[in-house]
Amino acid sequence: MKRRVVKQSSSSNDSRETRRTAKKEGTPSRQWIKWGLLAAVVCVSVPVTVKVLPELIQHFVFTYRVRVPFFMDLSRPADFSLNHTINMYLTPEEGISLGVWHTVPEGRWKEAQGKDLAWYQSTLNDGSPVFIYFHGNTNTRAAPHRVGVAKLLSALGYHVLVPDYRGFGDSTGEPTMPGMISDAIYLYNWVKARSGDSLVVIWGHSLGTGVSTTTAAKILEDGVVFDGVILEGAFNSDRQFVGDSHHHPFSWYYWKFPGMGYLFPEPWAENKFNFSTEQLLKKMRSPILFLHSEDDHLVPIEIARQTYEVAAKAQSKERVKLVTFDGSLGYLHNGLYRDPKLPGILRNFVEYLLRKRNI
Numbered sequence: 001m002k003r004r005v006v007k008q009s010s011s012s013n014d015s016r017e018t019r020r021t022a023k024k025e026g027t028p029s030r031q032w033i034k035w036g037l038l039a040a041v042v043c044v045s046v047p048v049t050v051k052v053l054p055e056l057i058q059h060f061v062f063t064y065r066v067r068v069p070f071f072m073d074l075s076r077p078a079d080f081s082l083n084h085t086i087n088m089y090l091t092p093e094e095g096i097s098l099g100v101w102h103t104v105p106e107g108r109w110k111e112a113q114g115k116d117l118a119w120y121q122s123t124l125n126d127g128s129p130v131f132i133y134f135h136g137n138t139n140t141r142a143a144p145h146r147v148g149v150a151k152l153l154s155a156l157g158y159h160v161l162v163p164d165y166r167g168f169g170d171s172t173g174e175p176t177m178p179g180m181i182s183d184a185i186y187l188y189n190w191v192k193a194r195s196g197d198s199l200v201v202i203w204g205h206s207l208g209t210g211v212s213t214t215t216a217a218k219i220l221e222d223g224v225v226f227d228g229v230i231l232e233g234a235f236n237s238d239r240q241f242v243g244d245s246h247h248h249p250f251s252w253y254y255w256k257f258p259g260m261g262y263l264f265p266e267p268w269a270e271n272k273f274n275f276s277t278e279q280l281l282k283k284m285r286s287p288i289l290f291l292h293s294e295d296d297h298l299v300p301i302e303i304a305r306q307t308y309e310v311a312a313k314a315q316s317k318e319r320v321k322l323v324t325f326d327g328s329l330g331y332l333h334n335g336l337y338r339d340p341k342l343p344g345i346l347r348n349f350v351e352y353l354l355r356k357r358n359i
Contacts, residue, residue, distance in 0.1 A: 072142055074170045077101050080142050082150060084109035086120045090163075092186035096179075099170045100163040100187070101141055106154045121194050123159070129199040129350050130159040130191055134184060134208030136233075136334075140169035148337040149203070156343055158350075159198075163187055165211075177214075177275075184215040188226075199353055201228040202286075206298070206333065209234035210275030217283045226286040228353040230346075233333050234290060235299045236307045238278040281311040287319045287356065289349045291336055295327030321349075 077085040085103040092098060102120050104112050105128050112120070124130060131153050135146050141162045153160045165180050166173035173179065191200055204212030209231040216226050281288075288311055292304040301324065308322040323345055325331055336342060 072140075074099055074140060074142055074164070077103075080147050082147060084112040084154070085150070086112075086115070086117060088117055088120075090187065090190060092183045095173065096166050096183070097172045098163050098166065098183055098187070099141065100161055101150070103150045103154045103160040103162075105157045105159060107157060124191065124195040124198065127196075127198055128157055128159055129201060130161070130195050131201050131203050132187060132191060133160060133162045134202070134204045134211045135162065135164075136206030136208055140164050142169070145334040145337055146205075149205075152337050152343065153346070156347060156350075159195075161187065161191060180211055181214050181218055184211050185219060188215065188219070199227050199350065199357070201230065201350070201353065202226050203230040203232065204234070205232040206235065210237070210277065213277060213280040213284065214275055216286055217280045220283060220285065227357065228289070228349065229284070229286045230289045230291065230349070232291040232336060233296055233299055234277070234292070234304060234307055236277045236303050237275050239303055239306065277307060278310045281307070282314045284311070284314070287349075287353060288315075288321070289345075290320070290322040291325075291342075291345075292322065293325045293327065293329070293331040293333070293336055295330065296333050298333045301327075 073079060075087045077087055082101065082103055084106065085101050088100050088102065090098045090100055104120065104123050108123065133146065133149060133153075135141065135143070141164050146162060150160045150162055163183070164171040165175050166183055167175040188200070188202070202212045202216070204210070212229055212231065216229060219226075290304060290308050290311075292299070292301060294301045296304070304324070305322065308320065312320040312322075314320075325336060325339055329335075329339065331338065
């Protein structure tokens with residue numbers, strides 16, 4: 001049986017090759033159209049969504065739903081190598097429960113083993129300085145740099161209380177500026193009611209600097225002055241958005257597409273979570289220690305120096321200090337607790353506060 005061979009004509013092959021080539025050449029055009037349409041949708045939907053759903057701003061300012069590591073049990077501080085720390089829950093108002101860690105001075109770690117909440121609360125009156133640490137806008141009180149600060153202060157012989165804002169960690173509720181300030185005042189009063197004449201120092205980091213300065217200005221209305229305030233990586237909302245507008249997740253839209261700001265206001269322009277940093281610092285009467293790394297990638301060192309000048313002018317350069325850390329050390333925004341000189345800096349600040357109080 002003979003095989004039947006069918007030969008394709010050269011013109012037919014050329015035609016098919018032409019169609020394949022045309023198809024290949026047309027693909028990039030269609031891809032660009034798709035990407036162009038997608039970009040147009042994003043450019044319009046993002047500002048509209050932000051305008052319609054302002055709670056998105058709350059989520060991006062307070063990224064409190066990001067919890068790393070996953071499945072952690074914040075009620076067990078020993079799991080985070082804090083073996084002389086107790087977990088507790090405070091109720092500043094009905095329906096709100098704040099998760100708080102209390103770490104006692106390192107010298108009492110053996111004594112602290114197996115002790116209950118009543119024992120921990122009683123230690124606040126032992127004469128050792130007490131620090132309340134208000135953290136930044138991401139993660140929980142278990143973040144490594146926050147654990148690092150608690151260990152550092154404990155090693156220096158100080159008490160440390162680290163709360164999670166409402167909505168953060170295992171604290172209930174949703175974060176709002178009035179709620180956070182109300183909670184901060186509640187925690188401060190809770191500590192003062194149990195610490196006797198012990199020095200109480202407020203340490204705010206990043207977003208926590210806004211909480212600290214706002215709380216300081218608020219309680220000043222009642223004639224109460226914090227013994228001392230430490231502001232680490234302090235942002236200045238009068239000169240920048242939290243972390244600087246160029247680091248805001250939506251800012252690319254406005255400086256990549258000139259003129260869009262006329263159609264859609266910048267999403268942070270009406271942000272209800274706004275701390276008027278400079279105005280608050282002008283009101284404060286507490287000694288202040290600014291800590292800032294020169295390579296801070298969220299708050300430029302120039303902003304820190306300008307903010308310091310405002311605070312120093314409002315009080316004096318004796319009462320307001322700025323300590324900067326060389327950018328080559330690589331501390332960025334969260335790593336200052338690792339600096340070997342920091343313990344001495346903190347100890348000197350506490351000694352200064354004690355001297356001023358005894359005058």
